[in-house]
Amino acid sequence: xxxxxxxxxxxxxxxxxxxxxxxxxxxxxxxxxxxxxxxxxxxxxxxxxxxxxxxxxxxxxxxxxxxxxxxxxxxxxxxxxxxxxxxxxxxxxxxxxxxxxxxxxxxxxxxxxxxxxxxxxxxxxxxxxxxxxxxxxxxxxxxxxxxxxxxxxxxxxxxxxxxxxxxxxxxxxxxxxxxxxxxxxxxxxxxxxxxxxxxxxxxxxxxxxxxxxxxxxxxxxxxxxxxxxxxxxxxxxxxxxxxxxxxxxxxxxxxxxxxxxxxxxxxxxxxxxxxxxxxxxxxxxxxxxxxxxxxxxxxxxxxxxxxxxxxxxxxxxxxxxxxxxxxxxxxxxxxxxxxxxxxxxxxxxxxxxxxxxxxxxxxxxxxxxxxxxxxxxxxxxxxxxxxxxxxxxxxxxxxxxxxxxxxxxxxxxxxxxxxxxxxxxxxxxxxxxxxxxxxxxxxxxxxxxxxxxxxxxxxxxxxxxxxxxxxxxxxxxxx
Amino acid sequence: xxxxxxxxxxxxxxxxxxxxxxxxxxxxxxxxxxxxxxxxxxxxxxxxxxxxxxxxxxxxxxxxxxxxxxxxxxxxxxxxxxxxxxxxxxxxxxxxxxxxxxxxxxxxxxxxxxxxxxxxxxxxxxxxxxxxxxxxxxxxxxxxxxxxxxxxxxxxxxxxxxxxxxxxxxxxxxxxxxxxxxxxxxxxxxxxxxxxxxxxxxxxxxxxxxxxxxxxxxxxxxxxxxxxxxxxxxxxxxxxxxxxxxxxxxxxxxxxxxxxxxxxxxxxxxxxxxxxxxxxxxxxxxxxxxxxxxxxxxxxxxxxxxxxxxxxxxxxxxxxxxxxxxxxxxxxxxxxxxxxxxxxxxxxxxxxxxxxxxxxxxxxxxxxxxxxxxxxxxxxxxxxxxxxxxxxxxxxxxxxxxxxxxxxxxxxxxxxxxxxxxxxxxxxxxxxxxxxxxxxxxxxxxxxxxxxxxxxxxxxxxxxxxxxxxxxxxxxxxxxx
Numbered sequence: 006x007x008x009x010x011x012x013x014x015x016x017x018x019x020x021x022x023x024x025x026x027x028x029x030x031x032x033x034x035x036x037x038x039x040x041x042x043x044x045x046x047x048x049x050x051x052x053x054x055x056x057x058x059x060x061x062x063x064x065x066x067x068x069x070x071x072x073x074x075x076x077x078x079x080x081x082x083x084x085x086x087x088x089x090x091x092x093x094x095x096x097x098x099x100x101x102x103x104x105x106x107x108x109x110x111x112x113x114x115x116x117x118x119x120x121x122x123x124x125x126x127x128x129x130x131x132x133x134x135x136x137x138x139x140x141x142x143x144x145x146x147x148x149x150x151x152x153x154x155x156x157x158x159x160x161x162x163x164x165x166x167x168x169x170x171x172x173x174x175x176x177x178x179x180x181x182x183x184x185x186x187x188x189x190x191x192x193x194x195x196x197x198x199x200x201x202x203x204x205x206x207x208x209x210x211x212x213x214x215x216x217x218x219x220x221x222x223x224x225x226x227x228x229x230x231x232x233x234x235x236x237x238x239x240x241x242x243x244x245x246x247x248x249x250x251x252x253x254x255x256x257x258x259x260x261x262x263x264x265x266x267x268x269x270x271x272x273x274x275x276x277x278x279x280x281x282x283x284x285x286x287x288x289x290x291x292x293x294x295x296x297x298x299x300x301x302x303x304x305x306x307x308x309x310x311x312x313x314x315x316x317x318x319x320x321x322x323x324x325x326x327x328x329x330x331x332x333x334x335x336x337x338x339x340x341x342x343x344x345x346x347x348x349x350x351x352x353x354x355x356x357x358x359x360x361x362x363x364x365x366x367x368x369x370x371x372x373x374x375x376x377x378x379x380x381x382x383x384x385x386x387x388x389x390x391x392x393x394x395x396x397x398x399x400x401x402x403x404x405x406x407x408x409x410x411x412x413x414x415x416x417x418x419x420x421x422x423x424x425x426x427x428x429x430x431x432x433x434x435x436x437x438x439x440x441x442x443x444x445x446x447x448x449x450x451x452x453x454x455x456x457x458x459x460x461x462x463x464x465x466x467x468x469x470x471x472x473x474x475x476x477x478x479x480x481x482x483x484x
Numbered sequence: 485x486x487x488x489x490x491x492x493x494x495x496x497x498x499x500x501x502x503x504x505x506x507x508x509x510x511x512x513x514x515x516x517x518x519x520x521x522x523x524x525x526x527x528x529x530x531x532x533x534x535x536x537x538x539x540x541x542x543x544x545x546x547x548x549x550x551x552x553x554x555x556x557x558x559x560x561x562x563x564x565x566x567x568x569x570x571x572x573x574x575x576x577x578x579x580x581x582x583x584x585x586x587x588x589x590x591x592x593x594x595x596x597x598x599x600x601x602x603x604x605x606x607x608x609x610x611x612x613x614x615x616x617x618x619x620x621x622x623x624x625x626x627x628x629x630x631x632x633x634x635x636x637x638x639x640x641x642x643x644x645x646x647x648x649x650x651x652x653x654x655x656x657x658x659x660x661x662x663x664x665x666x667x668x669x670x671x672x673x674x675x676x677x678x679x680x681x682x683x684x685x686x687x688x689x690x691x692x693x694x695x696x697x698x699x700x701x702x703x704x705x706x707x708x709x710x711x712x713x714x715x716x717x718x719x720x721x722x723x724x725x726x727x728x729x730x731x732x733x734x735x736x737x738x739x740x741x742x743x744x745x746x747x748x749x750x751x752x753x754x755x756x757x758x759x760x761x762x763x764x765x766x767x768x769x770x771x772x773x774x775x776x777x778x779x780x781x782x783x784x785x786x787x788x789x790x791x792x793x794x795x796x797x798x799x800x801x802x803x804x805x806x807x808x809x810x811x812x813x814x815x816x817x818x819x820x821x822x823x824x825x826x827x828x829x830x831x832x833x834x835x836x837x838x839x840x841x842x843x844x845x846x847x848x849x850x851x852x853x854x855x856x857x858x859x860x861x862x863x864x865x866x867x868x869x870x871x872x873x874x875x876x877x878x879x880x881x882x883x884x885x886x887x888x889x890x891x892x893x894x895x896x897x898x899x900x901x902x903x904x905x906x907x908x909x910x911x912x913x914x915x916x917x918x919x920x921x922x923x924x925x926x927x928x929x930x931x932x933x934x935x936x937x938x939x940x941x942x943x944x945x946x947x948x949x950x951x952x953x954x955x956x957x958x959x960x961x962x963x964x965x
Contacts, residue, residue, distance in 0.1 A: 280611030
């Protein structure tokens, strides 16, 4: 009997032109969304390539210049332009540390419109003052990107609701329900069957649309099957959650209008209100002052350090006897820089508490958000998608930290050589330290996000069973 | 049209509203979220203002307490510009979380566009923020749909519509009466938010000017027009639907499309049509222009060689050391003038691109009343794109003055002869630091905010006029059954 119902429901849906319209509409939306993501990723990669090319060109030019200077083919340039001076290399020829886009970066813009994806740490200058923020139209940021994540988080639930809000109520309102329930069939199974069918159809439409869009824009999802499967799994579970919510509301046995209002209210709460409240409470519990203020603190420390520059260098030599000039008759050509390094160590030490305060507040905000994300399936999906796309806040923090660590490596390549009063040689360019970013260290949120969504599923199933037990047939049938 | 009939219908609608328990649940939910939004707005305002005041004073003290120094070192010591939050930002947060509220200013460097506050946020900011304005713009329209969908349709379903019309009530009276009833229910939600906003701005720490009052009044008037449009449309849709169920479905669909999907889509299309440069592209353009126009750090640069020759000729001397003023101060003044002009030009080009991107959404005001009120509300609350740009421009002007003032001090007081290796470096008295005034932020005036928003204001008024025209049209064409 149930098979019969499902079969006819299937035939009915197939003849419904809405299914076709939905397919085309959804495909169109998905293509537009993936296109937007693709454009951002292409810009990002193009910038990185350009920067790396620029660096290579400069390296080759400087190496050639050093060669001709060593062979006395060229007059020696002024000190501040001489490529043989290590400080000029450390300052003017920084390495490009780039954060390449991950294969599925197109699916979610995440934080990628806020930050630049490369940095060029120099021999001097504090790492945190490196500009990581991207130049963007703040109005665009306010409205956010129309990417696949937006389509999935916001629009998919609405499609589900539109597709299912009146499955029970319309039959009730047209009087067919009494007839159906006169058959040997359980209301629970019958409704679940109808909704599962719709779930399968919608899921197929969504999955096919996503895969087609990814294919159109040359995203190698077959080569990244693992990530693609994770994406599909997450989205499917999310769709299923909304179907179950609809199932639960349908079971209450209210009229179509009332179902629609309730479902929209649930959507507003999960998608609009809860995420905003969590984000705002994070800000008011753990306020982070403007970044500019950090510069202020840094400046104060610097002014203090400048006052005692000589003293600082003396202490520095005491602490690093290996750097103390061996041959005191010869003037070190980098003496200005060496004083600077020593001073900047002192500055960094005194600014550290300020930095720590910042990081602590940011970490607290983030862990507040991480904990409370289990309150809304929409946040879980966003988090999971950002995780797959490599555009989550954690990825950017990790990148920043790696850049800061590399800045230190870069500096420490030069410092001992400068204390030794060495010069740059053409062949040294191959030996300059480099760094390629890897996100292997970023702990994946994906498993927890998926578990969270599954937990919501279970909760909804339990809720619907409870409603079913409590609600009598009479209640459901009465209009 | 008879006033008595209309008011009877309106009063009956109002009373009906209170019949259902769902209405009280709605009232409670709205009161809760309004309370939350008000608290959150006030809290953010207070925290940010305290931080700003504290650091503004510290930064100024730091500036004034500098010892005797070379003026150019002061130009690099730099200053800070802090943006005052408008009291109405407690009502509409607008772009506050995305636009920086403080910039560091020094000679030669335009740091203005470097800081976006959103980079200091968790990923959840992208879900939006709850503010009193957001409630009025997104949630309350949904509530109006819930309250209004049945207005006429339910009378049709119950058969009472025929009775009403037979008793001599005209369609015009019916529609106006129901709309007024719905409007009064909407006001039940709106007026408390208006009063709360008033309380917030009165409690703000800065003295209220007539400008703020004007903003507040125009803001509230705009929302009144917005709700008038929404109420009339809800009633009209109810009147033209066969059943109340159909009316509800139509209203919900309209809400989803016009309040959720369309705004995001139009902004995305704006970004798609007009591509804005990335930071590196923007910086590269400026660098190229600078090299083309003259590099003040390069002694052989033709532009500066020419200047040097003409200055020497004008003063009838053969060396820059014989000039009656400090020559490097003069060169830096010239360099600052050039680089600042280039930057200002390129920045305004960049802003043009942004404005083109935004213009899509702005024109959308004629299609989508939400877009109109969204932009207008941000502008009147001092949290829109214009306010942000206004700050950036003031900060850049201040930076320019700072750099040039220091260059002029250098020209006047620093000797033209280089100090010898054993001489102390040249300095000037720290008394001069106090002479340079602190940055004083001024809000966009209400009149220029309104001028900027002429499109959205026109759109909103157009919606109001159209809704009245539809009143007349529908009351003539609508069928009773």
